[in-house]
Amino acid sequence: MKTILEIQRIDRQIRALEREVEKCPASIDFKNYKKLLQDGRARFEQLEAQASELIKQYNIELSKYNKLKGTSEIVHKRNTDSIDLDNIESLITDANSLVGDLSEENRKIDDLVRKSEEIVRKSAELSNKLTEAKKRSTVIKARIEQKKQEVAPKIAELQKQIQKLEQSVVDKDKYEKYKTMKANGIFPVFVPLEGDFCGGCKVELSLNFIEKLKHSKMLTCEHCGRIIMINQ
Ligand SMILES: [Zn+2]
Known part of the structure; x- marks a missing residue:
């Protein structure tokens, strides 16, 4: 990563x-x-x-x-x-x-x-x-x-x-995904969590989403499609 x-x-x-x-x-x-x-x-x-x-x-x-x-x-x-x-x-x-x-x-x-x-x-x-x-x-x-x-x-x-x-x-799969998203104009692809907000589109995320993110460390933002990451 x-x-x-x-x-x-x-x-x-x-x-x-x-x-x-x-x-x-x-x-x-x-x-x-x-x-x-x-x-x-x-x-x-x-x-x-x-x-x-x-x-x-x-x-x-x-x-x-x-x-x-x-x-x-x-x-x-x-x-x-x-x-x-x-x-x-x-x-x-x-x-x-x-x-x-x-x-x-x-x-x-x-x-x-x-x-x-x-x-x-x-x-x-x-x-x-x-x-x-x-x-x-x-x-x-x-x-x-x-x-x-x-x-x-x-x-x-x-x-x-x-x-x-x-x-x-x-992680070749993840890199392929990165390249596809980049080609589709979604950039940056990987963004950090900023407080309770998506580091890409700055939309406030639900508590439920943040809970899931804490568990999986990586989750797609429902608003902008970017991948939000923590602790990588
Ligand atoms: Zn977002």
Whole structure:
């Protein structure tokens, strides 16, 4: 058991070094960069949806406009072909309302064109921003790589120490369990009893649990799954 605990101690040092890489400024920059890309992608999708909605509206308004224009040509023909005093008033009214409708449609179409220009402008802006970010990411990655290189020999040295210790592990089953739990992200695997609390998750343990633990010397915490030990 002593050997396994020694391995756990070294594993803890390795974890600390790995965390140094995770927490270094470049890694944080990289996380922000990824967030920026995700947000950017979402924004593009939004703009795309807006654009396709605009195109739909544009087509509707355009067909309305063309229909009105068709009507205006009929009125125009009627106006010249069969002009007489009885229908001139109604023709003028029709023509006037057509002019009104046509300019309303025209205004709507202009409005849609302006909106689509706005989308094009925003997309270009976003594209530039992401291109800039991408350039920066190369620098960030290099800095993370440098940090990794910095800790790599230390980690390798510690891993060598673990390999050496592994040969003298007596309780192979327990060590296998240690490795499995560690791989599942439960770390440290073996924790002490701290008063009436689990040394891993700090949850207060029941008297019944502590009694059992005193008897067996080693018991799995019901809250965090770590193995609580006493007097090893
Ligand atoms: Zn616990």
